[in-house]
Amino acid sequence: MLRRTYDGQTCSIARTLEVVGERWTLLIVRDAARGVTRFDGFLARLPIARNVLSDRLATLVRHGVLDRVQYQDRPPRHEYRLTAKGRELVPVLLSLMAWGDRHLGDDAGPPVVAEHAECGGPIDVHMTCRQCEGAVAPAEVVTREARRVGHVTRDV
């Protein structure tokens, strides 16, 4: 009964977790977004085995989250650069970070703060309604299965 993947789930959350839900993967994306590009750079920041890191990087390259680029000829050396598609995971990272800051923090406060490059202000991730343009609280989100007309399920 226990499947090892989310393949059977027709759901964009499950599909996304197929790409970035494996242990360490989102932390690799986090570090790539912070400017880490080289294998040894990731290895220095994450306490994982080389073969696991290799495997996760290959998955991210295969899905176009990272580009693998040769930066040196002899010997050949490659680095990993976050693509535009990969960078669009930043709201996922910041919403995970905001939840952790709020609920899993310690007395020393948030370990890392996200700021707007242009003005240095703190960044909020939030939900708004494209129609009424109002802010949307978590309890005000409903979901609808778009492929079954008229079928409405409350919340997310």
Add this chain to the structure above:
Amino acid sequence: MLRRTYDGQTCSIARTLEVVGERWTLLIVRDAARGVTRFDGFLARLPIARNVLSDRLATLVRHGVLDRVQYQDRPPRHEYRLTAKGRELVPVLLSLMAWGDRHLGDDAGPPVVAEHAECGGPIDVHMTCRQCEGAVAPAEVVTREARRVGHVTRDV
């Protein structure tokens, strides 16, 4: 070398993944947010073994994401209700969903749409700056390690 947890990471993303990063956990939170409350209800929607589901539910209860509430005396039966803390994971779910809709979709369009309960409009997850109040693109996010004064790292 390979650790099984993210414990050594002083990072709110890693801490959050300690709670919700295990395989299936975010999909359980997704279904709880959609109104599923009973063990068999989760089991019917997720192709996982009973013992794995038990284990994940227990973790979520321990961390205050779900409340375990007795709803029947004889025999005793319990249900699982998303707490306010758990509901604050909705932006995480919606940002994962938005990325999947955009990058992993098929021709049939998004399987599920998130709407504002009040007006039925579509919901966007986005980033804004609390200082200049402008919209913030992923490439405009910088992070700073808050515990090392003056140390700035570009991006997320």
